[in-house]
Amino acid sequence: MSTRPAATSWASNPVTTSKMISFEQQFFINNTDGGEFVNFTGQLHVVTTVFPTDPTFPNDPIIPNDPVRIQTNVINLSGVGEESGLIYGVTGASSDSFAQPFRPGDPYNILVTYRLLPPNPIQPIDNFLNFGYTLQFNSIGELTDAEASILVVEGP
Secondary structure: OOOOOOHHHOOOOOEEEEEEEEEEEEEEEOOOOOOEEEEEEEEEEEEEEEOOOOOOOOOOOOOOOOOEEEEEEEEEEEEEEOOOOOEEEEEOEEEEEEOOOOOOOOOEEEEEEEEEEOOOOOOOOOOEEEEEEEEEEOOOOOEEEEEEEEEEEEOO
C-alpha cells in the first residue's frame, strides 16, 4: 500500500497519467460526391495531471485554480471510405482544464475538435470532427478509464 505525502505537500505531488485509447468508429462524411461512410481506426493519446485535494486540508492554497488538466493528441488516426476506398486523415491536439476541485469517481467529459484531412487526391472539404471524451479517475487521481467517440462533423 502506498502512502501519501504530508498534507502540505500534496499539491507539489500531482498525479500524471498517460493512456493510449484504441479507436474504431464508422461515421458519415459529406464530400463533393454527396458523402460516404468512413471507417476510422487508430489511436488517441490522453495525458492527465491531477492535483488531489487533501481531505484534512480541503482549502489548501497550494492547489492550483485548475486542479484537473487534460491533454489529448491524435495518434495515427485515419479512415477509409466504404464506397471510394479513399483515405481520410485526422489530426489535432487539445488542452483542457477544470476549475473545480478534483472529485474522484465522477466522470470528466470534454469536447475536442480535430481537423479532418481530405483524401488524396485532395477533395475540397474543410471539415472538423468533434470528439467527446469520458474520463474516469481513481481516488488518488490516476486515469483509470478513457473513452472517445466522434459526435458530429462541422463544415460545409
